[in-house]
Amino acid sequence: MDAIENNNETQPVSNPLHKRPQMLAVICILTFIWSGYGVLYNFTYALFYDTFKELFTTTEFPSAYKEMKTALLQVLAAGRIFFVAGLVLSFFSLFGAIKMWKLQKKGFHFYTISQIILLMLPLIFIKSGGFQSIDFLITAMFVTMYATHLKIMS
Numbered sequence: 001m002d003a004i005e006n007n008n009e010t011q012p013v014s015n016p017l018h019k020r021p022q023m024l025a026v027i028c029i030l031t032f033i034w035s036g037y038g039v040l041y042n043f044t045y046a047l048f049y050d051t052f053k054e055l056f057t058t059t060e061f062p063s064a065y066k067e068m069k070t071a072l073l074q075v076l077a078a079g080r081i082f083f084v085a086g087l088v089l090s091f092f093s094l095f096g097a098i099k100m101w102k103l104q105k106k107g108f109h110f111y112t113i114s115q116i117i118l119l120m121l122p123l124i125f126i127k128s129g130g131f132q133s134i135d136f137l138i139t140a141m142f143v144t145m146y147a148t149h150l151k152i153m154s
Helices: 022-047 049-058 063-076 080-101 106-125 133-147
Strands: 003-006 009-012
Touching (some): 022 049, 022 133, 049 063, 080 106, 106 133
Antiparallel strands (some): 003 009
């Protein structure tokens, strides 16, 4: 049966042309995990910003982790707004992946714009925050993989 009668409306049951490819499913799931982590991470740091700042400032790190303390304090020096911005952008990245999971093309735009701005966040907020080439490469790979599936999205 290709259609179901529902309140005098005919709705298609499935359309083989709009079946989610396995590769799209895999990259969406990876994005759900990573962007979900980004939402959780940024929410936690935004919510408990003062506590983390005090904790990392007053805690004596082992000598092997002195550079880690410096890096953490540099990130915290960006301020709570850095984590709030990261939270919002991670949420929109996750939202975009959900839309692409549903084969909606607008999800690609949400995801791509969010990821590009997330790449720029450290450059904007963190003093001496260098450009992370590995982040750029991963983002470029995911955007490219999503772009190859645009033709099946509506």
